[in-house]
Amino acid sequence: MAYLEKINSPADLKKLSISELKSYAEELRQYIITVVGKNGGHLASNLGAVDFTVALHYVFDCPRDKFIFDVGHQSYAHKIITGRMAEFARLRQDGGITGFENMRESEYDAFSTGHSSTSLSVGLGLARARDLAGDRYNVVSVIGDGALTGGMAYEALNDIGASGTKMIIVLNDNAMSISKNVGAISSYLGKLRLSKKYKKLKRVTKQGIDGLPIIGPYVLRATERIKMWLKKQLVSNKMFEQLGIKYYGVFDGHNIGEMINLLEQIKNSKGPVIIHITTHKGSGLYEAEMNPEKYHGVDASTEQIHKFSDVVGEKLTELAARDDKIVGVSAAMMSGTGLNAFRQAYPDRCFDVGIAEQHAVAMCAGLAAAGYKPYFAVYSSFLQRGFDQILHDVCINNLPVRFLIDRAGAIGADGVTHQGLFDLGYLSMLPNMTVLAPRNGEELRKMLDWSSEFNSPLAIRYPKGYKDDIVLPSSEIVYGKWETVARSAEKVYVIAVGNRMLSVAKEVDCNLISARFVKPLDGEMLNEINAEGNIVITMEENALRGGFGESVRTYLCEHGIRCDLKCLGFDDRFCESLSVNTSFEQQGLTAENLRKIIFEHKLLNKNS
Ligand SMILES: Cc1ncc(C[n+]2csc(CCOP(=O)(O)OP(=O)(O)O)c2C)c(N)n1
Structure with missing residues (x-):
């Protein structure tokens, strides 16, 4: 490793040439692969983020300039570049480096993240504070296309555009959330990507066709239909511009030289700008590029556990066969919560709404009000987002929405932001709410059976899994009985x-x-x-x-x-x-x- 050990700060990195930066980026990738292989962590997202993170540190002056990585799960390269190379070996271990951007860990981490879609609001807060203090540093919010499905991001865009405040948004678009990204905005981003390809394709095709002697014009007509179709996909980049945010895109987020040029140009622009880049999740590791969902998060533990999510997938599918009112809902956590199995059997009755927990809860309330039986499978800490919807839309109306709360309790390596330690409190306090906790997979099956005819708000909470069964076979579920x-x-x-x-x-x-x-x-x-x-x-x-x-x-x-x-x-x-x-x-x-x-x-x- 020629560079890894020599780069202990962004200042060291600025001494490298573009080709050296490329080599350094490769070393960062290899190091991340090695450490995550041992300790677990977010692999594919980090591999995709290495190149543009190198470019960001080359152009900006961190920690004076502030970087906020949305979710923060893609901030490993940033951590290594900013003097945490050796400590990174203890990623996600007690006393070691945490898996998300963390302001308690380093002055280079401008904010602590973990939950999605916060970076634009926090970035605007930092930018406004800068302006009030008469300072001049840059604020850069890095947000993925998945995180951009979260409602809070739109509340922030609304405010950012109107404010005219100077800040830089890097939209890291890899067309993936944990699973394939969903929703109309995701399609819109797809069209922006396509419009870039279209322009290039048109140029290349025309050059090629013009070069042909007689057959050229005929081929040109033959391609007309394809062109028309492509043109339909061509959209203007007006959405962001209309909001008052200058849009630059679409650029290759893996091209360090191009990224540096671009960032140098926009660095001193006034007002808010958004740079739309495309990256490949898992870039540099064949398996991860081919299967980014599987490699989104890697679990290094060899401990054999029974997963409650397996029971959820299997049992909901079974219940849905008997009851066509049963629907499954996920907020971008299909695989983690076990709903993938359900979706395979009942694609029409399974809704992945994106990283949008508040929307998911209120949407479930709507489904329940119309006589359906929604099961919202969600991680405990992410459901915190939907508290008011649980109170206002579900509980006040006493609607039978079923919450299947995974990753409840102590969470381990994902750390403080992901602890599922509050759901019993925030759910038990609500009138009309019933809260259950199964002691093994068998009991969860019984609870799910029982829940399908229960006619009020209901939450079943459990951790990811368990090692041993509590021996006694569980008796039938009777309301309120231990x-x-x-x-x-x-x-x-x-x-x-x-x-x-x-x-x-x-x-x-x-x-x-x-x-x-x-x-x-x-x-x-x-x-x-x-x-x-x-x-x-x-x-x-x-x-x-x-x-x-x-x-x-x-x-x-x-x-x-x-x-x-x-x-x-x-x-x-x-x-x-x-x-x-x-x-x-x-x-x-x-x-x-x-x-x-x-x-x-x-x-x-x-x-x-
Ligand atoms: C409120 C909330 N819900 C769910 C998650 C789980 N989560 C972590 S990363 C992620 C996908 C993010 O996708 P994107 O922003 O595109 O980043 P990528 O991993 O694709 O680089 C999700 C759903 C979360 N961190 N916060």
């Missing part, structure tokens, strides 16, 4: 939410209860625990504030139930840990801590 999965002579009652908490607790001698309903609570079972000397320990992969334990505490207080109570869950800090196990240890969600609590309780009771 299940005892282990009995003991001890006066210790552990009430745990979901598989992973039950797994921890089953190592301990206790009466173990699976809180399959987080809301409503099983009052009958709690009443039975009423006795001096008993201890109830609640366990949840959720923030304690507003979580399951807190509602148990309220119930026990309100009903004068005599017993000790200890609530285990996530404390009042954002969980920065990049490993599920470490985060459990940090929060005392371990068998060891349970034993300690039980021991201290017994000691106290003996002495009293």
